[in-house]
Amino acid sequence: MPARYQGGHLVLKINFLNGRLFNRLLHLDGRAEYSAEQGKILSALWLDSPRTIANISAITGLAKSTLTSMLKRLEDQGHITITSSPDDARVKLVGLTQRGKDQEKIGNAVSKQLAEQFYKGFTDEEKDQLDQLLLRVEANLNEGLNTVGCAPRKGEE
Known part of the structure; x- marks a missing residue:
């Protein structure tokens, strides 16, 4: 890549x-x-x-x-x-x-402040797009964890 x-x-x-x-x-x-x-x-x-x-x-x-x-x-x-x-x-x-x-x-109040900064300048459509893309990345990484053939490190089990 x-x-x-x-x-x-x-x-x-x-x-x-x-x-x-x-x-x-x-x-x-x-x-x-x-x-x-x-x-x-x-x-x-x-x-x-x-x-x-x-x-x-x-x-x-x-x-x-x-x-x-x-x-x-x-x-x-x-x-x-x-x-x-x-x-x-x-x-x-x-x-x-x-x-x-x-x-x-x-x-909840502090999380709301953080979210406002996180998405600052984004349209609602862009916020939705970003969330959807990140969900796909999360799913890809979870799939990798479930398919990669190695044992978890100590503490990750």
């Missing part, structure tokens, strides 16, 4: 800038009690709680080894609870506390 195709590099750079801006917006808001990385976990739980650690890993893209320390910190901060599943004690369930639930409004 010609060197002019930089999609992977650009997505990586966009992800980095998106996280930095999100952290800055959280800090400027002053009410948020979590970082952008922790926000990925809380966001998954705001959609549905409780969830298993494996499920949170799949949704957020965070490795289980990374999640363990982040979940511990969120638990210490009083945002989540971690309990054993009544069906299988080996499975841990992560749920929101009231304090964690209370952060959702803040997260």
Whole structure:
């Protein structure tokens, strides 16, 4: 492929800038009690709680080894609870506390600010096109993960 195709590099750079801006917006808001990385976990739980650690890993893209320390910190901060599943004690369930639930409004407000900056200058049609193209890229990468014949690295399973 010609060197002019930089999609992977650009997505990586966009992800980095998106996280930095999100952290800055959280800090400027002053009410948020979590970082952008922790926000990925809380966001998954705001959609549905409780969830298993494996499920949170799949949704957020965070490795289980990374999640363990982040979940511990969120638990210490009083945002989540971690309990054993009544069906299988080996499975841990992560749920929101009231304090964690209370952060959702803040997260939504900051996410709205971030989205406004992300799509600044785009028409509604361009926003839809970009989202559709990114969904195709996501599907292609997921297909690659499912078809490439190598075992996941430790922590990615």
